[in-house]
Amino acid sequence: MVDAGGTGRRAAIVEAAARDFDRDGYETASIAGIARGAGVSQGALHRLFPTKRSLALAVIDEQNARTFAAMSSTDPSPIAMLIQASRGIADLLMSDVVVRAGIRISLEHGVLAGQTSSFYEQWIAGVVDVFRLAVASGEVQTTVSAEALGATLVPYFTGVQLVSNVRSGRADLLPAVATMWEVLVHAVAERPHRERLLGVVSATFG
Template structure:
């Protein structure tokens, strides 16, 4: 398992650096410090290697969702903060998301990933509405199916424009827009304060 992780992380660095098409198995093996034979033992094709990166990215990102936060809204904001942090520091996460948007061969894995994310985020929105933190005519499913693509777009544009240097303030602004629209006006300062605590106030 340690060698497999080593190979996945080397592959992620290559995929993130040059994309799927330009990545070679030889370059991944060199980056991982293993022979090509050892690499093929774990991943028989480059496609299998890319799918392995996407699968591992899914595991790492889903692990940031916590149901032990003091409120569902806090859990939503904390999850986005955790994933944004990993996009800046974890090559598997950044490469996995890049790959998921890059090629048709990854469509099934990518669709399952987003379906699961939308389902999980919708569940948190359902709890937030039930607790009275949010008040909206939108359904939890509509909120989840909108916020997940919003986050994906925010991080993608941030990557293109600034190499993700503005990612934290961009995600914070996203949450300010969403929560200003759907938070109960009587309690709005609290969820907006959660965003400030998570990301700071820098614009």
């Protein structure tokens, strides 16, 4: 059984829930199964998470924290920073069950729509801020606004990783995200920066 310490127990329950949500989805996963996977009683689980919804929201919150941490690049090039961040998130999708589960249940279950919407609004706002820096530095063209670029990149990446999951279990995720960036660099980067940024894509995903 998991140690009674609240922090360790909570983390074990969130990880166990993520494993079940990632494998089975929100509807099919059971509290009894999650409790068994966490090594705690159902009563102990319910004291921390009164409902399955509260447990799912905890998984989504932890997924948010882990994916936002991937935006920690300090590269002076705004677009290079985004490219590197997307590699970090792709790595998490392939290796971190909490990230995979949080994204899966946030997209599949209507009762979590509010939390999901808030997550994507935060992501879009953060990416828009980076695109504003890119516009100001002359890396990207001004024909499309930073707001439009941010609102496009986030769903583009989401769609790439979802299709990769369906087609190959994300085995082709890295080359798929690299192709996404090659398309974007050719489409929106100012010509003097294209070769350098394509080199960043190659180095990041090569």
